[in-house]
Amino acid sequence: MKTRIVSVLALASLILAFAFLATALAAPNKANLPAAPAANALPATPAAMPADPxxxxxxxxxALAALRRAKEHMQHAAHDFGGHRVEAIEANQAIKHLEICLKYDKD
Structure with missing residues (x-):
């Protein structure tokens, strides 16, 4: 009985730890968020907004740029990375899918 209780508590603590980790990673980074405007500040005008969103x-x-750089590196590498070089060069499929994702952008 004592073993069962300890097991349940350990499982519950692991679930809570993973849930906390998942929510912490999904939360926006507060360092990258713009500061809140002051209460007495004037509203932003279109001229004050940055021209390039x-x-x-x-x-x-x-990710596309990183895949292209990695593919280029693998193509010119001196060794075969344990036989995985040829398969790693086949990053074309991942690149193609990311390009398709950008084509279907609805923003």
């Missing part, structure tokens, strides 16, 4: 889907574009 943030790049849409920055993470997908960065």
């Amino acid at each position: 943030a790049e849409p889907h920055r993470q997908i574009r960065e």
Whole structure:
């Protein structure tokens, strides 16, 4: 009986730890959020807004660039990485799928 209680408590603590970790990773980074405007500040005018909005889907574009760099590196590598070089060069499928994702962008 004591073993069962300890097992249930250990399982519950693991579930709570993973739930906390998942919510902490999904929460926005407060360091990257803009500061809240002061109560007496004037509302922003269109002229005060930046002319170039943030790049849409920055993470997908960065992933595409990283895959292309990795593929280029593997193509010119001196060794075969334990026989996985040829398969790693086949990053074309992942690149293709990310490009398709950007084509279907609805923003």
